[in-house]
Amino acid sequence: MVFSDVLRPSESAKYVMKHGNLVKINRNGVENVAKQILRAVKDGSIEQVAFAAHKLHPKTADKTAIQWVFLIDTVNFSFWPDEGEHYDVSYNSEKYTGYYAGCAALNRALDSGINVxxxxxxxxxxxxxxxxxxxxxxxxxxxxxxERVKAINNSGQILLQKFDGYFYNAILAAQKSAQNLLEIIVENFESFQSSNSGGRLLWCIGGKG
Known part of the structure; x- marks a missing residue:
């Protein structure tokens, strides 16, 4: 059951469009990007930007990879540090910032034997x-x-209570429907719920930048 004060992602977007005074949508730009994506799908070049293509992302398509994507999406919000601080993480001799720093931190932890x-x-x-x-x-x-500790704790608790510990089972429950999966995520995991008074965390099953 979705909480009464929670907005779904599409409703959140409508709210931002209606009330955002500093944000404008370049409709010509949106149309041009849509055409570029369509051309890339038709000629096959879009495969070059597959999620697994990035060196930090999982290269398999199994339960472990799905769990990795779910965890990184659970903590994928607001990587902007306070003034005077930096958030950067090195992995395999390369330094990353923002979302990719989070990915590097997870991989670093796994390599050190921490089963995150x-x-x-x-x-x-x-x-x-x-x-x-x-x-x-x-x-x-x-x-x-x-906030990230709270999000991770909640996600782990819900996985144990409802999905036998694996987000893979949530995907199975969706029965190959992206809409069903979105419903499952929003209804069960607090950090993926959108609220008028709280931060909005949008889900992207393929990965985010």
Whole structure:
């Protein structure tokens, strides 16, 4: 059941369009991009930007990869640090910022033996360990650390309670319907719910930048 004060992603977008004074949509630009995407789909070049193409993203299509995508999307919001701080994470001798710094931090944790993809770990992990996992090269904590801990804990708890610990089972429950999957996500996971008074976190099953 969706909470009464929660907006679905499409409703959130309508709200922003109606009330946003500093945001305008370039309709010609939207149409041009849509045409470019259509051409890329037709000629096959869109395959070059597949989710797995990025070196930090999973290269498999199994339960583990799905769990990885779900976890990174759970914490994929507001990577802007406070003034004077930096959020950057190095992995395999390359430095990343923003969303990709989060990806690098997850991969770094997995390489060190921390099973961040385990739903029980997600449900029970505390602030200090999350801080260590996502700590930046410069020694600063990931922005909105407490909010991310809450999001990870909630996601882990719901996975254990309703999906036998794997987001893969949520996808199965959607029965190959993106609309059904969106309903499942919004109805069950707090950090993916949009609210008038809270931050809006939009889901993208393929990955985000």
């Amino acid at each position: 993809l385990d739903a029980k770990w997600m449900a029970e992990v505390g602030l200090e360990e999350i801080d260590r996992v996502f700590k930046s090269d410069s020694g600063h904590s990931i922005p909105l650390l407490e």
